[in-house]
Amino acid sequence: MTRDELYINNTKADLNKTDITLSYKSNLLTDISKIISNRSYTIRLPKTAKNLALIECSHLPSSISRYPYLKHKGTLLRNGVKMIKNANVVLLETGETIEVALTWGNVTNFAGVVNDGKKLTDITHGTVEGVDWVVWSNKGSNSAQFPLIDYGFNSDDPNVWYHPVVTVKWILDKIQEQSGVTFNFPSDKLTVINKMIIPLLTRNDSQEIYDAYPMTLKVTGYDSSIIKFEAVGDSTQQYVSTNGSRDIYPKFDSTLKLKGTIEVSYTYSQGIDYLNTPFQITVYSTPTKQEEIINIYKPAAYIEPPYIRLVYSFDTSATVYKDGYFIISSGNGKQPINSVSGSLSVTITEREEDVLLGEKFPLVPNLPDIKQIDFIKAVASMVGLFALPDGENGIKFIPFDNLSANKSKAVDWTNRVIMAYNSVTPRNLQYTLDNIAQNNWFRYKEDDNVMGNYDGNIQVDDATIEYERDAITLPFSACSTKGGVAYIPLYSYNEEGELEYNKTNPRILLLDGTKGIFKGLEWTTLIANNYQTYKGLINNAKVVTEYIRLNSIELRDLEMDIPVYLAQYGCYLAIIEITTKENDICECKLLKL
Known part of the structure; x- marks a missing residue:
């Protein structure tokens, strides 16, 4: 009992x-x-x-x-x-x-990864160079961070360079760190995973990085009532330039946040309402078209005879245009300036253009637009792994080949079977598995720009089941090969010979030294390397159901990746499901290996 x-x-x-x-x-x-x-x-x-x-x-x-x-x-x-x-x-x-x-x-914490629908771009990131961003510039030669991949641009084009990549392991580590889930991959599969890279094919910016690295407009003098500035900041954060003039030229259409103080001194005159004398930001969308005037009022006033010193606090936004300019001027132009000093920090809050060559290139914001769970699923499927819970917040990835390799560890349940019939036949025997077809397709994401077919197929010789199904479709598109490297049509040239940037599907590649290659990731190769046991499992499938006596300790210590052996049938079987009944009797559904 x-x-x-x-x-x-x-x-x-x-x-x-x-x-x-x-x-x-x-x-x-x-x-x-x-x-x-x-x-x-x-x-x-x-x-x-x-x-x-x-x-x-x-x-x-x-x-x-x-x-x-x-x-x-x-x-x-x-x-x-x-x-x-x-x-x-x-x-x-x-x-x-x-x-x-x-x-x-x-796996408690993994439920958050699955159910919350978080994308790779939802991974939190900081603002540290080399960790969260890199400078996108012509490095002169390729590297593991900027490998040689044919993106479609001419190698001598000064307006573009090879995009950065991140490793698949880098992404998996980020997901583990932020979800609290531990991934346990077999060492031989991890060797392959560690060679996988994800090219960053978008050019998205990052508000966190803009906020962490503002540039500065430092007051250098004045020209009549217009303040002159020097643009201070390294080459990766030159959002505006002054070229030594009083006009300030935006690098691209954007909204800028200007924050800081400017002090201006006038000769004091009675009857002037200094507190309502504004500083003005005047924005031009073209050299001659004025768009708006932004007034800054209510300065702090200090009378220092014979002068009055006004301190203006800036904390305002202005939409500016790359084909125009803007100026910052004092008052209404009627009061001659005695002296001026101060500086403004400049941060981008909105931007029309993508990140340009020479700027900071954020990593996480340019990861593929893929759910984290779909990314994990894709990587596991490419190397032929299924997942088992491993403790409260761990996932153990198991190769299908483990089931065969673990035959030496098989548990012998021969004498525990409660036979249903006088003859040596199972209580129940089924000949098909759920969700298996005669043709089981393993596919890359469809892309009309990819030349060639890189999908694979595992066939099952069973005329009684559905003809075909898509077993796996990766969220990445395949790549053709040009000049021994992967080809991704990210750039092209129009009829005028101008460089054009094209949107394209996510890709996954292998790093070969300083080259990004696709060879070895064709589904035919992946299936040959990782799915031989799987092919045996789904072909000539036999699902045995038996009543087997298992005590509490045996149930507690079950290992689902260890097969069982039944001598009466002379075969090893993988556990699919066990349902307990009375008096240590269990209904066991087993798949013949």
């Missing part, structure tokens, strides 16, 4: 005499975004005073308790063995009994 003990929030619940049914499911052949939690079937608790207190009297309509809407910590002991700890218990409903269910083995 089975003796179960259920603790909810560390309080022992009263149980009925019926056993709690548990279901253990493998993630073999399962999408990583659908990592399956082990679960119990509905547990019906008697409505004892203890259990009603445990659920905070949530069985009453008048109850204001949040208990039904929260997850609770559960622990299950079976025959004195702690089988399940840190389970999630939820209250399903109340009626004649109190119905609860528990799930366990799920």
Whole structure:
């Protein structure tokens, strides 16, 4: 007889005499975004005073308790063995009994990655050079950060350079760090993953970087009532220039935040309302077209005979134009300036153009527009891995080949089988797997600009199932090869010979020294290297269902990537699902290897 003990929030619940049914499911052949939690079937608790207190009297309509809407910590002991700890218990409903269910083995923090829909560009980032941004400039030669990839531009074009790349490992590390989930990859697969790179094909800017690196307009003098400035800042943050004149020339159409103080001294005259004498920012969209005048009022005033010194505080925004200019002037032009000093910090808050050559190139804002879970799924699928929970907040990636390699560790369940028939035949035998077709296509994202076909197909010789399906479609497009490197048509030239920047789909490549290559990432190659065991699993599939006697300790210590052996059938089998019944009897669904 089975003796179960259920603790909810560390309080022992009263149980009925019926056993709690548990279901253990493998993630073999399962999408990583659908990592399956082990679960119990509905547990019906008697409505004892203890259990009603445990659920905070949530069985009453008048109850204001949040208990039904929260997850609770559960622990299950079976025959004195702690089988399940840190389970999630939820209250399903109340009626004649109190119905609860528990799930366990799920990766708590990973649920946030899956369910929140976070994209790669949602990864938080800082403002440190070499970590969060690099200078996009002609380096003279290629490197691991700026590898040789054919983007379609001429190598001697002074207006463009090879785009930076980041490694797949760099992205995975960021996701782990910010989600609290640990990824455990097998070493041989990690060797391949460490060679994978993601070219940054967009040219998005970063407000965080603009805010961290403002440029400065330093007052150098005046020309009549117009203030003259010197533009101070390194070459990567020259948002405006002055060219030694009083006019200030924007580098591109943008909205600038001007912040700081300017002090101006006049000869004091009675009758002038100095507090309402403005500083003015006058913006021109072309050399002759005035767009707007922005007035700065209410200076701090200090009478210093025979002068009055006014201190203007700037904290204002101005939309400026690359085909025009703007000036900053004192008052209404009627008061002659005695002296002027100060400086303004200049930060971009909006920008029309993409990042230009010579500027700071942010890394995270230019990652592909892909959900984090889809990125993880893509990388795992390319190297033939399925995922298993590994502790509370870990994910262990397992090669399909492990199932065959682990035959030496197989658990012998031969003498535990409760045979259904006098003959040596399974209780139930199925010949197909769910979601498998005669042709199972592994694809890259469709792109009309890619020459050649880089998809792959695993065929199943079974005329009774669906003809074809898309098993995997990566969020990346494939690449053709030119001159021994990957070709990505990011740039082209128009009829006038002018360089044009084109939007294109995300890509994934391998780093070969200082070159970005696609060779080795064709699906035919990936399947040949990583899917041989998988091909054997889905061809001539046989799913065996048997009743097998397993005690509490054996269930607790189950390893889903270790096969079992049944001598009566002379074969090894992978665990798909185990459902507990009474008296240590379990219904086991097993896939023949």
